[in-house]
Amino acid sequence: MRAGDIPELQKLKLFADMTPAHFQDLIRAAYVQTFPPHVDLISEGDHGDFLHIVVSGSVELYSVWNHHETSMATVRPVSSFILAATIKNGPYLMSARTLEKSRIVLLPSIDVREIFDRDSGFARAVVRELANCYRSAVKDTKNLKLRSSLERLANYLIRSHMRSNEALVFELTIKKRRLASFLDMTPENLSRAIKSLRSYGVQIDGTRVTITDMNALLKLAKPSPLIDDYST
């Protein structure tokens, strides 16, 4: 692969501060692949031989234990995933599958670790990225432990609202089934929670969300920059 092949890669902050020569080295052995929807990319427990980057489409990170499955996150372009396993040269802690047709760049972990040792700009970018990942994960834990499922749903909607330029009408970007799992609820429980939100000025019809009383919703959700991520 060459530097110009995937211009989207340049958008990644992870690669912004490295020397062009090292960037070349990094992507020389990389390759891009387009996957159909619902294809397993990696499986937890496997060894992390590649750093993955979603160039288009979207990828679900999920985990399984004792026949239960839970949705951990959705990765959207342009972002890398499982950086920690790559750097640590350890097993993946999460599985990943495509949600839709997706283009994925695969960077051999060994090259990532090698360039990481040689290029201090890249090393710093890796640190920033890992610090962000860690802080997101801490926020996830707080969200789960400190809030009820109704409060988690309310905050999820507020985050979605922020990401859609504060529109009061917007579309859910994931299926309700997966949203339920992401919020640690059953689909039935989510369905009922959605009904309960009507008394807080939220209408959800199919995938279309309409917020009619933001104050009531905020009063319930009590969003906090120390728990909720308004970036991404």
Place this chain on the structure above:
Amino acid sequence: MRAGDIPELQKLKLFADMTPAHFQDLIRAAYVQTFPPHVDLISEGDHGDFLHIVVSGSVELYSVWNHHETSMATVRPVSSFILAATIKNGPYLMSARTLEKSRIVLLPSIDVREIFDRDSGFARAVVRELANCYRSAVKDTKNLKLRSSLERLANYLIRSHMRSNEALVFELTIKKRRLASFLDMTPENLSRAIKSLRSYGVQIDGTRVTITDMNALLKLAKPSPLIDDYST
């Protein structure tokens, strides 16, 4: 502060790979302080001006939202905490308080960031540390989402058992109240869960845990290296 003042610091993998000169620079402006039990060290939302290192005693990391508090982790010697906030120069996501009389080293964040930029050995160590923190946090989330409270307790006991050299009789190192919060249960619920574990060959009397049927406990807990940390 001088390099020889706190020999315990040398034990930290975080400082193992840096040049002695940079280590000197890093700890020059640092200071050690001994705190009584139950003293607040940092408060979430505050700005991260110091990297903290527990030299002796122990520290609880906890979080608060909407008048609820939850215990996030216990930091034992010799470990740093809130490295991510230091590196990111961002607000703390968790509060910290001493659990007992504790000696804490305080390293000015600005120095940590400066040496981080100059010393690539240190930078790599920071990356390793953050990657570990992130992976621990992911495991926490999986533990919370995939397991029931009884299963979390069972796995907590198995981890404690491993840490006490696989002894079948050992002491709980934290008060049940905090353990409950850490496991995301109420004290009452924990108390009942402990009783339920009797049918899985676990007796808990005060702080003394006795495992009489490890097979039964393992069958319930189904521990996994992809969720449980047997290190620390």
Place this chain on the structure above:
DNA sequence: CGTCCTTTTGAACATTGTCAAACACTGTGG
């Protein structure tokens, strides 16, 4: 138009949380 999948609804059930009270443990001061 069916078929498959998701979502919704209802009812029974399980789990967990809340509140109040009893009990146990710890350390203090008399």
Place this chain on the structure above:
DNA sequence: CCACAGTGTTTGACAATGTTCAAAAGGACG
């Protein structure tokens, strides 16, 4: 050394929350 206060833990009754199972309703797509 004991009485006692203060804290932490346990227990019981009950309420709230969340899950399971079964079935119906709605959508997507060949």
